[in-house]
Amino acid sequence: xxxxxxxxxxxxxxxxxxxxxxxxxxxxxxxxxxxxxxxxxxxxxxxxxxxxxxxxxxxxxxxxxxxxxxxxxxxxxxxxxxxxxxxxxxxxxxxxxxxxxxxxxxxxxxxxxxxxxxxxxxxxxxxxxxxxxxxxxxxxxxxxxxxxxxxxxxxxxxxxxxxxxxxxxxxxxxxxxxxxxxxxxxxxxxxxxxxxxxxxxxxxxxxxxxxxxxxxxxxxxxxxxxxxxxxxxxxxxxxxxxxxxxxxxxxxxxxxxxxxxxxxxxxxxxxxxxxxxxxxxxxxxxxxxxxxxxxxxxxxxxxxxxxxxxxxxxxxxxxxxxxxxxxxxxxxxxxxxxxxxxxxxxxxxxxxxxxxxxxxx
Numbered sequence: 001x002x003x004x005x006x007x008x009x010x011x012x013x014x015x016x017x018x019x020x021x022x023x024x025x026x027x028x029x030x031x032x033x034x035x036x037x038x039x040x041x042x043x044x045x046x047x048x049x050x051x052x053x054x055x056x057x058x059x060x061x062x063x064x065x066x067x068x069x070x071x072x073x074x075x076x077x078x079x080x081x082x083x084x085x086x087x088x089x090x091x092x093x094x095x096x097x098x099x100x101x102x103x104x105x106x107x108x109x110x111x112x113x114x115x116x117x118x119x120x121x122x123x124x125x126x127x128x129x130x131x132x133x134x135x136x137x138x139x140x141x142x143x144x145x146x147x148x149x150x151x152x153x154x155x156x157x158x159x160x161x162x163x164x165x166x167x168x169x170x171x172x173x174x175x176x177x178x179x180x181x182x183x184x185x186x187x188x189x190x191x192x193x194x195x196x197x198x199x200x201x202x203x204x205x206x207x208x209x210x211x212x213x214x215x216x217x218x219x220x221x222x223x224x225x226x227x228x229x230x231x232x233x234x235x236x237x238x239x240x241x242x243x244x245x246x247x248x249x250x251x252x253x254x255x256x257x258x259x260x261x262x263x264x265x266x267x268x269x270x271x272x273x274x275x276x277x278x279x280x281x282x283x284x285x286x287x288x289x290x291x292x293x294x295x296x297x298x299x300x301x302x303x304x305x306x307x308x309x310x311x312x313x314x315x316x317x318x319x320x321x322x323x324x325x326x327x328x329x330x331x332x333x334x335x336x337x338x339x340x341x342x343x344x345x346x347x348x349x350x351x352x353x354x355x356x357x358x359x360x361x
Contacts, residue, residue: 002215012077017047022055031055031068031078037065050076051112058082059102059170065173067348070113073188074147078102084127095172097158100133105171107137110345115145122214123150123193130154134200135172138293140344145190149212152191155182155198155241159232159264178289179305181336183344192252194230197263198240201233203242211250211257211279223232223281225252227286227310230261233298239335240298248308250279261286265293270322271302272330278326280308281309284315302327 018034019026026049028034034048052075059078071077080101086094101118120129128151135141135156146153157177160167167173182202189196190210215225228248233240241260248271250257257279260269285299295318301310302322312321322330336342 001185013131015050016042016044016051019049019051021051021054022053023051028049030057032057032059033062035059035061035089036065038066045108045110052076055077056080058100059149060105062102062105064106065108066106067116068111069096070111070115071114073115073143076113077115077117079115079117079119079122081118081129083118083129086126088122095096095169096128097133097154097168097173099128099169100130100154101150102131103133103135103171105133105135106140109134109136109139109350110141111144112142113144115147116149117145118152121149129211130238134182134198135168135180137178137180138342138344139180140185142185142345143188144184144189147188147190148195148208149191149214150193151197152189152195153197153245155196155200155202157199159199164202169223173215177234179234179338181338181342182223183332184233192226194227194261194263196228197230197232199232199264201239202241203238203335204241204246207243207246209243209246209248211248211252213250215253215256223253223256224258224286225250225256226263227258229267230263231260231269232264233266233268235266235296237266237268239270239330241270242330242335243271243274244330244332246271246274248274248276248280248306250277254278254307255281257281258286259284260299261288262293262297263288263297264328265290266298267293268298270298270302270330271304272322272327274301274304275306276304276310278307278309282308282310282314284310285319287316287318300326302330305333314350 047067052071054077058080116131118129118131120126131148180200192212192214299319
């Protein structure tokens with residue numbers, strides 16, 4: 001069983017690979033078993049194709065160059081239900097960073113046509129519950145769904161120090177902090193409180209960002225439903241989160257969702273050419289009750305559209321509307337290329353299992 005897969009001409013295009021099928025028709029019945037079977041010394045990308053199904057797994061991915069390919073985000077679903085208020089057998093809490101459905105801790109990870117879900121429930125009941133904890137450099141996702149409530153996506157690394165206790169917990173507590181880059185293309189991301197958070201430089205291109213309603217239909221005027229981002233961009237980093245051509249949608253009440261608040265004081269978030277629904281608060285941004293952060297954050301917009309779109313007069317005075325010249329510096333190659341010239345998905349064949357055609361990128 002532990003040999004590279006060759007089940008057809010499409011798969012032969014990949015040098016190394018396994019097929020996962022819950023019904024036993026593949027090389028492995030679980031995704032984690034296929035990941036564990038990848039040789040530790042492998043220096044080439046390994047493609048794991050995953051047949052349609054719901055895989056109830058808590059994934060630990062710490063081998064580089066893993067490529068997960070599903071049958072479409074509505075058909076290949078990875079889900080688990082750990083949460084911050086859950087306790088280990090010794091009585092200690094999981095806290096945020098043990099709550100993930102999938103931990104991606106190695107470089108050059110890619111995923112296509114999958115859903116990553118944390119099904120634990122609302123934060124008011126279970127606390128934070130991560131769908132993914134991404135702590136690798138050059139991580140890229142395409143045509144994926146990320147579904148949770150509070151803290152859906154964590155883009156590592158961790159900040160330097162916790163705020164409210166002596167440790168973070170989780171698989172990277174105490175590890176050396178690295179500069180990490182991530183890319184999300186044509187993805188769907190759902191949550192309510194701080195549901196995209198962390199320290200990475202990350203681009204979200206052509207994504208739908210859905211702010212889930214956690215209030216009653218008769219929410220009081222001015223009541224806050226949530227915050228989309230909670231960046232902890234390291235001081236000195238040129239870019240933090242950049243949203244390009246995204247749609248910000250919601251079933252929450254109008255004027256109830258902030259674009260973001262700073263988890264750490266040098267948070268950087270930029271929305272370019274994004275459509276914003278009526279749920280986005282006119283002031284746009286919140287300082288998390290840290291007035292000193294107003295002088296250090298970089299909260300930018302450019303050509304926002306829709307009922308929640310920002311204006312110079314409507315947004316908080318410490319946010320900024322970019323000029324054409326300034327916005328020209330926010331392109332994917334400029335943001336992500338780094339010293340190694342990384343271009344997400346460059347030269348990779350892109351296909352999902354349900355598709356009969358291959359597309360070169």
